[in-house]
Structure formats: structure tokens, C-alpha cells
Amino acid sequence: MERQRPGTYNARKDNLKKAWRQLYGYQHGILIVNAFYENVTRHRMEHRELAPGEKEENVVLEFRPQPQQDMLVACLWSVSKGEEGEADLYSFAAITDEPPEEVSAAGHDRCIVPIKPEHVAAWLHPDARKLAAVDAILDDRNQPYYEHRLAA
Numbered sequence: 001m002e003r004q005r006p007g008t009y010n011a012r013k014d015n016l017k018k019a020w021r022q023l024y025g026y027q028h029g030i031l032i033v034n035a036f037y038e039n040v041t042r043h044r045m046e047h048r049e050l051a052p053g054e055k056e057e058n059v060v061l062e063f064r065p066q067p068q069q070d071m072l073v074a075c076l077w078s079v080s081k082g083e084e085g086e087a088d089l090y091s092f093a094a095i096t097d098e099p100p101e102e103v104s105a106a107g108h109d110r111c112i113v114p115i116k117p118e119h120v121a122a123w124l125h126p127d128a129r130k131l132a133a134v135d136a137i138l139d140d141r142n143q144p145y146y147e148h149r150l151a152a
Helices: 101-105 117-124 131-139
Strands: 008-012 028-033 036-041 058-066 071-080 089-097 145-150
Touching: 028 089, 028 117, 071 117, 101 145, 117 131
Parallel strands: 008 089
Antiparallel strands: 028 071, 036 058, 058 145, 071 089
């Protein structure tokens, strides 16, 4: 799958111990961002049903925390070894969870998980035998208010 769609992915928090079990508790990273972007359908963003004959239209929204700040986004990372003559593929997945009300109202069904600065060292050096402690880091997250606008 990664070689078909290289890049970045979302790791849903409720699926970390299943689909992401080989990385969760082992290969953690942090992405520092001050905004994130999501694809939503225009009619969901506008809180309406599609009109008869109307086709879904995708729009990109930019979400910024208020007050403005850098966010420390919890991630998982991996390296897939390339076949002979092929480069290795480095990838990561931002961890996402249920969205706060303002992100949901904008038409999106998930949101990145920013962790608190005091949890960075523990996040980057997890103990896979103590996943409850790792889970607690994700639960004790920063929860800013996100303003949004059309990105383009």
C-alpha cells in the first residue's frame, strides 16, 4: 500500500493497537505544525444536502489553533526497505482522533492529536510493554480551538 501511495497517512487513535501495532509503542515521532489542512465536501461544510443533480465538490480547509501556536503532533514512522536498486521509503502517520466540535462543524470527521510539551520525551521513547502510559499521553492532549478558512 505504501509504495502505491507514498507519503503521509493518518493513524486513527482507535486503531493504533491493531493496524498500527508494529509501530505503536516502538517508532514514535513528532511533527511540529501551526496549521493543518483537510479535504471536505462543500455541501458538508455548508451544512446542507446535495441539490438534485449536484455532484460532490471537494474543498480544502486550513485549520489554525487559536491563539496561534506551534502544535506537537503525535506521529508514527516507518522505513520500508526498497528492493535492489530501489530507494527506501520513509513514511509517517499523524495520529488522529474524534474532532472537536468546531472541526466537525466545518465538515471533517477527525483531527490531529497535539501532545503537551511535557510528554515529548516519553512519547519519543515509549515502552511497548506499558502501552497504557503511551495511551495516557494521547488522552492528556492539548485541545486548542481551531479556526478554519478555505485554503485555496
